[in-house]
Amino acid sequence: MGRRSIIESRIAEFSKAVSNKDAAGLSTFYESGARFLAPGAPLAEGRAAIQATMQGLLDAGVQALALDTLDVIDDSDISVEVGRFTLTIQPPGQESAIDNGKYVVVWREQRDGTLLIAVDCFNSDAPPQ
Numbered sequence: 001m002g003r004r005s006i007i008e009s010r011i012a013e014f015s016k017a018v019s020n021k022d023a024a025g026l027s028t029f030y031e032s033g034a035r036f037l038a039p040g041a042p043l044a045e046g047r048a049a050i051q052a053t054m055q056g057l058l059d060a061g062v063q064a065l066a067l068d069t070l071d072v073i074d075d076s077d078i079s080v081e082v083g084r085f086t087l088t089i090q091p092p093g094q095e096s097a098i099d100n101g102k103y104v105v106v107w108r109e110q111r112d113g114t115l116l117i118a119v120d121c122f123n124s125d126a127p128p129q
Helices: 003-019 023-027 047-059
Strands: 030-037 062-075 078-089 097-109 115-124
Touching: 003 023, 003 062, 003 078, 003 097, 003 115, 023 047, 030 047, 078 115
Parallel strands: 030 115
Antiparallel strands: 062 078, 078 097, 097 115
16 A cells, blocks of 8 residues: 555544544654644644644534545655645534634654654644634
8 A cells, every 4th residue: 555545544444533533543653743823823732732732623613524636746754745625613602603714734654554743734724813
């Protein structure tokens, strides 16, 4: 199985964890020293900070996440994934909304052969409000 197939399988699992509102499970997709760059939030470094940021996103009403890999660039133990996302969010007491955007994820192959996220950055296609 090529890296792109592995990444596509991993992002399907990631999306399922979002739907299950499993912030702890989401943090396991990241290296221990990973960096998570979410829009409108401080840089989250390390699994504990990433889990806390993910929990904040889930608490804000994130319901579902669909990811579409556009490209995977491989180099040695690093793969860079470029893609699009569709995020379903329903803030407490509000109507459900859809946000579309793009992302870049740096995956690093671990000693045991698994791929974990080293850097995760995304932003919306919507103009700033």
